[in-house]
Amino acid sequence: MARAVTRRRKLAFTLVGWTIGLTLFFPILWAILTSFKSEGEAIASPPSFLFFHWTLENYAEVQARSDYLLYALNSVVISLGSTGLGLLVAIPAAWSMAFAPSKRTKDILMWMLSTKMLPPVGVLVPIYLLFRDFGLLDTRGGLVAVLMLMNLPIIVWMLYTYFKEIPGEILEAARMDGATLAKEIVHVLAPMAVPGIASTVLLNIILAWNEAFWTLNLTASDAAPLSAFIASYSSPEGLFWAKLSAASTLAIAPILVMGWFSQKQLVRGLTFGAVK
């Protein structure tokens, strides 16, 4: 009796889980399928799901028209660069907030988070002007800096919550054992926080990879990453669904693969501290 109930419940949960999962994944799946259709079939109504003429011509044409590798390289540099630079600033910041808090630490954390509530477009003009005057428009360095600053509150917050889980006495023991602050962070804090740091890194690479507001507004060609690559297929000569889909598929493929391989780490990281 009890067994039947649990089995039925399990079945229901599985069904609901798959439904939500497939619904969320459907647009991506649709884009991938569309990328293999001809332009005509892409806009056909009713659309065909699997039984159409599969073709790679969109990929060939996309690659011929724009250099995918250049965009991809920009994406890699910008997402890795902004995340790495962010860590360099955020680890010491989170250390001091977690282990040497002052009266204002909580306020500073809240203030940092509040900057994420501001719509980015609100500061577009000043930042654009700054970029123009400092010659940073359409440079990788400029984008690395701006994305690092945009994601810094999230990096600091995540690291802060992970560091809070580490007993302060272990760091004090390191101090008693003669470790300088730098050695304490490198030899004791960082290795103990590896799972937390790893998921912070993963999440921020994904956020930076998918970022489209600043990359579209501050780049033109030299530093344009894959988000700009997608956007370049959605405007001038009208819509070409199949080519747009091929570009999208190419743009999300690397991050999708990375996410797939690191999903354990991601899930563990995002639920870290929720259960002890």
Add this chain to the structure above:
Amino acid sequence: MGAITLDKVTKAFGTMAVIPGVDLEIADGEFVVFVGPSGCGKSTLLRLIAGLEDVTSGAIRIDGSDATRVAPARRRLAMVFQSYALYPHMSVYNNIAFPLKMAGQDKATIRRKVEGAARILNLTDYLERRPGQLSGGQRQRVAIGRAIVREPAAFLFDEPLSNLDAALRVNMRLEISELHQSLKTTMIYVTHDQVEAMTMADKIVVLNAGRIEQVGSPLELYNRPANVFVAGFIGSPKMNLLEGAAAERHGAATIGIRPEHLEVSTGAGGEWSGVVGVVEHLGSDTFLHVQVEGLGPVTARVGGELDIRHGSRVWLTPPPERLHRFGADGQAIRQAA
């Protein structure tokens, strides 16, 4: 060398004065125990000495030189924490080797010292394990190993045994005492357990609400407690502390008599009389909880030979030379010799 001097040391957290002012001399090689009830500031005082907290005012000198503003890493003190505070991501070997690596010693020296410490502490077979794979007693030994390889000026222990079970606690107590005898290095040991204090210390510092109540050898504190607090805190079972008419008869506001010093008789009469409540047989000793008329509960120790049961009437007499007298301020009244 490891002589430590505290000179008018105070500590406040915000507006809360946790240590209102402490003066203390610790001689090189001494085993000093800070004892007091939970929350009285023992850990804070130890952390001030370690440099993990900054003093609010006053000075700390180690071997005569001012260490008040010196970073913990440079005070040449080793600390053993209550939680052990081992590095969970390192093997036992690397845990013990860590302070030596930080000091920049060469690989061969490190190996020799770590293996030496492991031999003393029976950890040789566990050097490749992680702390998570060890029992509580073994973790404690790793923490001690990490402290001894540094050859520090002094060891600081913060309730190192309170996470161990009773039998292991007695063993580790002995091991630490033996370690002190063989190393002859200054040790400062914090505990709330007066039995640990009595059994291990050369010198006990009794703390209460951040103040030193008395400093002395275990027997000095036992025989000549300076005040009511120390009288009640040192000794097990607790000293009987009595107030009112019985105390006034001895010219004091409070009198104290230890259970083991009361003379007990069943027939011949005595100073106080009462009815026996609970009788506790420990084998070597028997403790009587007596309800004395006009006084309240009094504990007394008797040998096994007396036939005393619940409900028996007994007479209790405090021998005058064993009686402790305290004034209204709680301080001991000393006989004008």
